[in-house]
Amino acid sequence: MDVTTAERAKLQLYSYWRSSCAHRVRIALNLKGLEYEYKAVDLLKNEHMSLDFEKLNPIKYVPALVDGDTVIGDSFAILLYLEEKYPEHPLLPKDLKKKALNLQVASIVGSSIQPFQNTKILNYIEEKFGSNEKLPWVQFYINDGFEALEKLLKGVAGKYATGDEAQLADVFLAPQILSASWFQVDLSRFPTLALLNEAYDQSSAFQAALPLQQPDAPSSS
Numbered sequence: 001m002d003v004t005t006a007e008r009a010k011l012q013l014y015s016y017w018r019s020s021c022a023h024r025v026r027i028a029l030n031l032k033g034l035e036y037e038y039k040a041v042d043l044l045k046n047e048h049m050s051l052d053f054e055k056l057n058p059i060k061y062v063p064a065l066v067d068g069d070t071v072i073g074d075s076f077a078i079l080l081y082l083e084e085k086y087p088e089h090p091l092l093p094k095d096l097k098k099k100a101l102n103l104q105v106a107s108i109v110g111s112s113i114q115p116f117q118n119t120k121i122l123n124y125i126e127e128k129f130g131s132n133e134k135l136p137w138v139q140f141y142i143n144d145g146f147e148a149l150e151k152l153l154k155g156v157a158g159k160y161a162t163g164d165e166a167q168l169a170d171v172f173l174a175p176q177i178l179s180a181s182w183f184q185v186d187l188s189r190f191p192t193l194a195l196l197n198e199a200y201d202q203s204s205a206f207q208a209a210l211p212l213q214q215p216d217a218p219s220s221s
């Protein structure tokens, strides 16, 4: 379905600058050339726990997307929605094998890496086992996931993860590789991922989605 410019103006993204899940959606919106209103949700002030935010996403996580009368919580659901409604710059290739690979990469990041580095779980680890256990915990899950991703993408990746266009896999990988650096993960162990990261650094759609470029990032407040 083609969508008019007036309808596009309705997009609102509830985001937190440092959230890797919101970062995914920002990249996709930029790749698709969709304008959106940035609605900052301060996780440090627990704004995601408010009753107002709960109406947007009952599980109380960012991101959430509002498109007219459609409200979607969860980055995966948002990305698949955007993909169907706004087909420009497709994130999923027609080739079934490549499509499955994109979904597999997205799922590894979204289900087998990122949930283990979430604030909620890190607070729990700290409370139960002490603050020293947090970093090795996160590093274990990132390294474990990155080993799988490296095996999957080695020899398959082009400029981007599954070819020469940025697709869903890249939308998930770029924020995860960035947050791995926050947790001092050594990317040189993963040469394919390191090369992809260089491509992300050179893309304006990826650059504009970076945490420090967001209106709620500390340097811009």
Ligand SMILES: N[C@@H](CCC(=O)N[C@@H](CS)C(=O)NCC(=O)O)C(=O)O
Pocket (backbone or CB within 6 Å): 019, 020, 021, 022, 043, 048, 060, 061, 062, 063, 073, 074, 075, 076, 110, 115, 118, 119, 120, 121
């Ligand atoms: N599966 C969800 C996960 C969302 C999620 O974990 N969001 C994080 C930021 S990346 C969050 O809101 N964390 C708040 C908390 O842990 O309390 C998605 O992909 O949107």
